[in-house]
Amino acid sequence: MSKEITNRAADYAQWYNDLVLKGQLADYSAVRGCMVIKPYGFALWEKMRDTLDQMFKDTGHENAYFPLFIPKSFLSREAAHVEGFAKECAVVTHYRLKNDPDGNGIIVDPEARLEEELIVRPTSETIIWNTYKTWIQSYRDLPLLINQWANVVRWEMRTRLFLRTTEFLWQEGHTAHANAEEAIAETLQMLDIYADFAENYMALPVIKGVKTASERFAGAVDTYCIEALMQDGKALQAGTSHFLGQNFAKAFDVKFSDKENKLDYVWATSWGVSTRLVGALVMAHSDDDGLILPPKIAPVQVVIIPIYKGSEQKEILDAKGKELTERLKKAGIRVKFDSNDNNRPGWKFAQYELKGVPVRIAMGLRDLENQTVEVARRDTKEKTSLPLEGLPERIEQLLLDIQQQMYQKALDYRQLHITAADHWDEFVRLLDEKGGFIAAHWDGTAETEEVIKDKTKATIRCIPLNNPQEDGVCILSGKPSRERVLFARAY
RNA sequence: CGGGAUGUAGCGCAGCCCGGUAGCGCACUACGUUCGGGACGUAGGGGCCGCAGGUUCGAAUCCUGUCAUCCCGACCA
Structure with a gap:
């Protein structure tokens, strides 16, 4: 849990501001x-x-x-x-x-x-x-x-x-x-x-x-x-x-x-x-720990953090870190090697999570002995140990997986939040309790649209392309309608 | 444009009622110890208390005005 970011569930608007400012x-x-x-x-x-x-x-x-x-x-x-x-x-x-x-x-x-x-x-x-x-x-x-x-x-x-x-x-x-x-x-x-x-x-x-x-x-x-x-x-x-x-x-x-x-x-x-x-x-x-950026547009896709005690170990890890950085760059990955000695690893972990860097690689002597590194993904917080051998290919694949899973997660959420409503009470209750898009019949008039907006703050976001035609009656006026439109409260 | 809040060190704040040497945490500088999930010690540097008037021997503090920013609404991408 982050020290600095307002809890998303507690205050969504403040959470958003914190992410933008602190990220x-x-x-x-x-x-x-x-x-x-x-x-x-x-x-x-x-x-x-x-x-x-x-x-x-x-x-x-x-x-x-x-x-x-x-x-x-x-x-x-x-x-x-x-x-x-x-x-x-x-x-x-x-x-x-x-x-x-x-x-x-x-x-x-x-x-x-x-x-x-x-x-x-x-x-x-x-x-x-x-x-x-x-x-x-x-x-x-x-x-x-x-x-x-x-x-x-x-x-x-x-x-x-x-x-x-x-x-x-x-x-x-x-x-x-x-x-x-x-x-x-x-x-x-x-x-x-x-x-x-x-x-x-x-x-x-x-x-x-x-x-x-x-x-x-x-x-x-x-x-x-x-x-x-x-x-x-x-x-x-x-x-x-x-x-x-x-x-x-x-x-x-x-x-x-x-x-x-x-x-x-x-x-x-x-x-x-x-x-x-x-x-x-x-x-x-994003989540309560900060931003989560999709790999394809993340300015930094991978951050490498060396873990060491004393300057002798630092030298060894600097060399290894630079070497790995070059290998990843050659594979077309946007990578940053953070060898800054002013901050400790834990601070860096938190910092890059806050900024939403998709993948973090931590490497210490323990890893080097095994010819591995610790790879952590931002979206799921999962950590695994991967061999240095063939690492750029594994990371490339991981970035694709993250991209795909982030989309899938957002899609699942979106699909779960398109709800059909056939009665006014249900419509209002869905808006207040569940949110998301409400698919409802509308009589096609600007007047009805306006009344619904005044009563609920919900607007018609759009009439989807290739919208299935379906006979029904307007959620407010009861007049006939040929298709459902998507209502939501919006930014 | 209505409602609410806030302006004091780079950032976050306390001090204001009850006027009397401007403080705390983080950050910063130096040195040392640290380093696998937000380190610690010692020593330092940094202020026209938003701005302008007024009251007073004396104002961050009281009064009047003013400017600005943020948050919540109405308007909008």
């Missing part, structure tokens, strides 16, 4: 709602970013970069879009400071007011579509497949480390297509990539689905999402992919000539995941 992923900053991402946390994000970036490139996308600032007037070009984002925009009004004539430090120079205010981007559709107008003339310019890695700002009322910060890092893909079918195919392709990444790299099972009209992205025709389940039974949207129809093309007048030389507006998609994924990873897998 050295991030820190609070001097700026309200903004966090400092520390090297270990950033390494984790880099791992996610690099993996996704390659997946995007493998499907034909290119990276570009658009301005941080957006002219205020751009935002209002698409009606639903401005409606959705207006309440949470940071606005730049001036471009200069000056010394306060009253001698109270420095003030905004009132003479330096901007003619048109600039919005710090909450998302980049508007600036990008304004640009695409000049890039697209013909069907030969399509499809246009662009991604941007950037920071965005959304002035939220309340923030939480990684899950919702005022400024966050993300990627946003913005594509333009010659017809709706192709744009929809792109939207779904990116949803698949997100799901693939979540499940096969983050070991995080997700449900692919489509949002209801009221949960849709501001300006989208359809919003698809991947929904994950956290260990407290709350859902977390881990990624979104939007089919934007011709909304932004019309708002920014982006037309192209087709093969028959007919003019038409282009069809659009946008899709994104953010540093929120780091929060999802923490909440999905």
Whole structure:
């Protein structure tokens, strides 16, 4: 049991904060709602970013970069879009400071007011579509497949480390297509990539689905999402992919000539995941001793800790440790040899458990005599003695096993927490006592959705793709329904 | 934006009611002993007590204001 971490069962929110802060992923900053991402946390994000970036490139996308600032007037070009984002925009009004004539430090120079205010981007559709107008003339310019890695700002009322910060890092893909079918195919392709990444790299099972009209992205025709389940039974949207129809093309007048030389507006998609994924990873897998990171995105996959008495033994183990480090590196394993003499082994064990390193190798003279090392896995805490001979291959296999078992564990939990409810009382009781996703019939109206949200704080997370059709009646209104949708309380 | 809390050493806190030499634990520095699950000893260094006014011979402590951060709600990825 950890000395430092709040018990998960006792206070889930505090447990989460402790993991992020004490696992050295991030820190609070001097700026309200903004966090400092520390090297270990950033390494984790880099791992996610690099993996996704390659997946995007493998499907034909290119990276570009658009301005941080957006002219205020751009935002209002698409009606639903401005409606959705207006309440949470940071606005730049001036471009200069000056010394306060009253001698109270420095003030905004009132003479330096901007003619048109600039919005710090909450998302980049508007600036990008304004640009695409000049890039697209013909069907030969399509499809246009662009991604941007950037920071965005959304002035939220309340923030939480990684899950919702005022400024966050993300990627946003913005594509333009010659017809709706192709744009929809792109939207779904990116949803698949997100799901693939979540499940096969983050070991995080997700449900692919489509949002209801009221949960849709501001300006989208359809919003698809991947929904994950956290260990407290709350859902977390881990990624979104939007089919934007011709909304932004019309708002920014982006037309192209087709093969028959007919003019038409282009069809659009946008899709994104953010540093929120780091929060999802923490909440999905960790325990009371700290983080548990899936091997595929753990910055350090294996840590080697030497155990020795006195400097003579230290020298021997340093040499052996370096040798083993090299062997593991050659096998493509991210390994750290911690020969730091300032901390004792027990302290290091606890520390690397806190940081979620998947595999720990401890080696002392006792092991060397037997030509073995002690191998401990973080997820199950299991320890075994393995021969040095052939160790890299064994570790490689072990990392794969851990990855697989972490996914399976999360999947089992998720499956156990999708519950069907056919009556209102049952629905409420499940939400309060069990949590997770509740599969229930819904009459398809925004009004009913709203009432359910007011009464229970549960929202429709999504209508799963390939959802089985089944006649039933709405959990609230009793009106007929053709399929169940997934409700949950969410982050 | 409502409710609650907190600002004192790098971190976590005590001291504040009842004004009088700024303390504890961890971390840090040096030396020594340790090292198979969060070591110990000895000696050290580190402070405008969030900020601004006021009361007082004297303010971390009392009063007024102000700023900031965190937590819980409503809003959202």
